[in-house]
Amino acid sequence: AMQKGWINLNGTWYYLRNNGEMSTGWEKVGNKWYYLSNSGAMQKGWINLNGTWYYLRNNGEMSIGWEKVGNKWYYLYNSGKMAKNIIVDGWKINFAGIGMKIK
Template sequence: TGWLQEGKTWYYLKANGAMATGWLQEGKTWYYLKSSGAMVTGWLLDRNTWYYLKANGAMATGWIKVGSKWYYLYGSGAMASRTWIGRYYVNSSGVWTKTR
């Protein structure tokens, strides 16, 4: 039961020994596991919504910087797009492009 690392890939085994897939909540932290059971990092498109999973697999929320660009992720983890977040506008790609 719990996290298992094979090479550079992480998996999560449930109490019955089966690999978890899809969204997994551990405490207050969310992770996403592919159908193979492998933990996802980086951008994830799930049901037409973009999410960002940090290097440790944890779902990001709030303002994040990826490369040289800033994005805003709601408390649900969903990326904001085409909207104002306070004084900051994020475009259709979710990138902060202007300030009021």
């Protein structure tokens, strides 16, 4: 039987589409987005695509909304794009994407 879905090879996750093809780039699984490198490896943490930052949680899910990374808060639009140079929910988000509560 042809393998489909998530597979783990030596601790790295890969996603096989219904036709058995290995996914690369953005892949929507259920209602979550994941990003797979050119080699097919599921990515985690910060990634920069064409100058836009995205954050992928430890389980690979693309983050949206507020996300605490280390001890800093970031805001990610529904597209996954990191917000910068804007005020969201009473927080000033600087050019590096770091949110500071406005007193």
